[in-house]
Amino acid sequence: MQWTTSRFAIDLRTPKIMGIVNVTPDSFSDGGQYGATSAAVRHCEKLIQDGADILDIGGESTRPGATPLSVDDELHRLLPVLREAVKFGVPVSIDTYKPQVMQVALDEGVDIINDVWALRWRPSNQKTATLRGPDVVAAHPACGICLMHMHREPLSMQVTPMEGDVPSQVTIFLQHAAVALQALGVVKSRIVVDPGIGFGKTVAQNFELLARQREVLTCGYPLVAGWSRKSSLVALLGDLPVNDNTAQAHPRMVASVAAALLAVERGASVVRVHDVRETAQALKVLQAIH
Numbered sequence: 001m002q003w004t005t006s007r008f009a010i011d012l013r014t015p016k017i018m019g020i021v022n023v024t025p026d027s028f029s030d031g032g033q034y035g036a037t038s039a040a041v042r043h044c045e046k047l048i049q050d051g052a053d054i055l056d057i058g059g060e061s062t063r064p065g066a067t068p069l070s071v072d073d074e075l076h077r078l079l080p081v082l083r084e085a086v087k088f089g090v091p092v093s094i095d096t097y098k099p100q101v102m103q104v105a106l107d108e109g110v111d112i113i114n115d116v117w118a119l120r121w122r123p124s125n126q127k128t129a130t131l132r133g134p135d136v137v138a139a140h141p142a143c144g145i146c147l148m149h150m151h152r153e154p155l156s157m158q159v160t161p162m163e164g165d166v167p168s169q170v171t172i173f174l175q176h177a178a179v180a181l182q183a184l185g186v187v188k189s190r191i192v193v194d195p196g197i198g199f200g201k202t203v204a205q206n207f208e209l210l211a212r213q214r215e216v217l218t219c220g221y222p223l224v225a226g227w228s229r230k231s232s233l234v235a236l237l238g239d240l241p242v243n244d245n246t247a248q249a250h251p252r253m254v255a256s257v258a259a260a261l262l263a264v265e266r267g268a269s270v271v272r273v274h275d276v277r278e279t280a281q282a283l284k285v286l287q288a289i290h
Contacts, residue, residue, distance in 0.1 A: 001013060001222060001269070002189060003144055003189065003190070003192055003222060003269075003270075004142055004144060004187065004189040004190045005091050005111035005112050005142065005143060005144035005190070006106070006109065006110065006111040006112075006140070006142050006143045006144070007091065007109070007111050008090075008091045008111060010053070010054070010091060010144075012222050012269040012270070014287065015264045015268065015269060015270065015271065015283055015287075016053040016054060016269065016270045016271075017051055017052050017053050017054070017270075017271055017273060017276055017279055017280055017283070018052070018053070018054040018055075018056045018093065018224065018270050018271065018272040018273070019044075019047035019048075019050070019052030019054065019055055019056065019273065019274075019276045020056055020058075020228065020272060020273065020274050021040055021043055021044055021047065021055055021056065021057045021058070021081070021085075022058055022061070023037075023040045023057060023058065023059045023077045023078060023081050024058065024059060024060065024061050024077070037080040037081055037084075040057075040081045041081060041084045041085070044057075044081070044084070044085050044088060045088065047276045048088055048090055050276040050277035050280060051276050051277060051279075051280030052090065052276045053090065053091070054090060054091045054092075054093055054112070054270070055085055055088070055090060055091070055092050055093065056093040056094075056095050056112075056114055056272060057078065057081055057082060057085060057092065057093065057094055057095065058078075058094070058095030058096065058114075059073075059074045059075075059077035059078040059095075059096070059101075060074050060096070062095075062097075062116050062154050062199075063154070064154060064157060064158040064198075066154045066155070067155075068154075071098055071100045071101060074096065074098065074101050075100075075101060075104055078094065078096075078101070078105070079104070079108065082094065082105055082108050082109075082110060083108060086108065086109040086110065091111040091112060091144075092109075092110050092111050092112070093110070093111065093112035093113070093114045093144075093146070094110050094112070094113060094114065095114045095116075096113070096114075096115065097115050097116055097117040097119075097121040097133070098121065099121075099131040099132055099133045099135070099136050100131055102115075102133060102136045102137070103131065103136050106136070106140050106143055110143070111143060111144060112143065112144040112145070112146065113133075113136075113137055113143060113144070113145050113146070114145075114146040114148070114194075114224075115133060115145070115146065115147065115148065116148045116150050116154075116196070116199065117133070117148075117150060117153075118147040118148055118149065118150070118173075118174075118177045119132075119133035119134045119137065119145075119147065119177070119181065120133075120177075121133060134180070134181060134184055135184070137181065137184075137186060138181070138184035138185050138186050142190065143190065144190050144191075144192070145181065145186065145190055145191055145192070146192050146193070146194055146224050147174060147177045147178060147181070147191065147192075147193050147194070148193070148194035148195075148196045148199070148224075149170045149173050149174055149193075149194065149195055149196035149199065150196050150199040150200055151196075151199060151200025151201065152200050154199075157199055157200035158200065161200050161201055161202050161205065162200055162201055162202075162205060166201060166205045166208060166209060167195075167208060167209055167212040167213075167215050167216055168215070170195045170196070170209065170216055171215060171216045171218060171219045172219075174193040174195070174216070174219045174221070175219035175220065175221075177193075178191050178193060178219065178220075178221055188220075188221070191221050192221055192222045192223065192224050192269065192270065193216075193219060193221045193222070193223055193224070194223070194224040194225070194226060194272075195209050195213070195216050195223070195225075196226075197209065197210075197225070197226055197227055197230055197232065198226075198230045198231060198232060203231075203232045203235045206230070206232040207232065210227075210259065210262060210263060210266065213225075213263060213266040213267060213268065214266055214267050217267045222269035222270070223263075223267060223268045223269055223270075224268065224269070224270040224271075224272055225259075225260065225263035225264075225268040225270070225271050225272070226271075226272040227256060227259035227260055227263060227271075228256045228259075228260070228271075228272060228273040228274045228275065229250060229252040229253075229256050229274055230256075230259075233252050233255040233256060233259065234252070236255060237251070237252065237255055249275070249278075250274065250275065253274075253275045253278060256273065256274070256275055256279075257273075257275060257278050257279050257282050260273055260279050260282070260283075261279075261282050261283070261286060264283065264286060265286065271283075
C-alpha cells in the first residue's frame, strides 16, 4: 500500500509520522513559537532529525472559534517556509483549505494537500468560486490529498456538535468525498482520509471514533489520525499548565503518544503529531512486537 504524492511514493506498509509545523501566532498548542520563517525552518529540520517522515505546514489556525485568514496573509506566512522545506528531501504537506493557496503551494513543489474541509470550502461572499479545491487537485498529475471530516465549520463546529452514530456518519462522508474526487480523475492511491478528531465532535464521540476506528477504514482508504495535544485529552488529564521552559515535554505529550499508538494499532497509516521524537520511539516498540 502506498500514498502517491507529487515527488514521493510513500510506503504505508509501516506507519508514518507527519510532523506538525504551525506557522501561526494563534494555534491551540504552539501558536507563536514558529511564526518567524527562520524558527519554522529550524523546526522542520528538527522534526526530520527526530523521525518525521512527512512535514505538515500550516499558516492558519483551525482551532474551534478561529478567525479566517486572507489568502494573501496566509501565503505571506507560508511561502518562505515552503520554499525551504521542499529542499529537505521529505514529502511536504500544506494544511490549507483555500484553492488559491493550494495552487501556489503545488507550484512551489509541495507534495500533499491536507484539507480540513475535504475540498468543500467556498468563499462566503462569492456564490460561484473561480477556483475550486477539487479542480486544483484534479488538475495536478500526482499530488497527494488528505480529506478530513469536519462537522460545520471552525467558528461553530463545537457550538453544535454532531449527533447520532458518529463513526458511521464519518465513514460515509469520507467515502463519498473520495469517490467524488476519483470521478474527476484523481487515482485512488493519491487519497487518504482523516476522521477529524475534535472537529465538531464531543469528547465521547472522539474516543468512540478511536475505539471504532477500524469501521472508518471500511471506506477503503488509508487513514491519518490527528490526536496530538487535542482538547479531548484534557478531559482525561485536566488542562495542565505548559512549562515556560521549551526544553520540557508538553503536558499533553504522553497522552498524545498513547493516542497515536492506539490509532496505529487500530489501523491508522499516518499519525499527525507535534511530539515526533517520542512518537517515533513508541512506534518502534510497537513494530518490534510485530
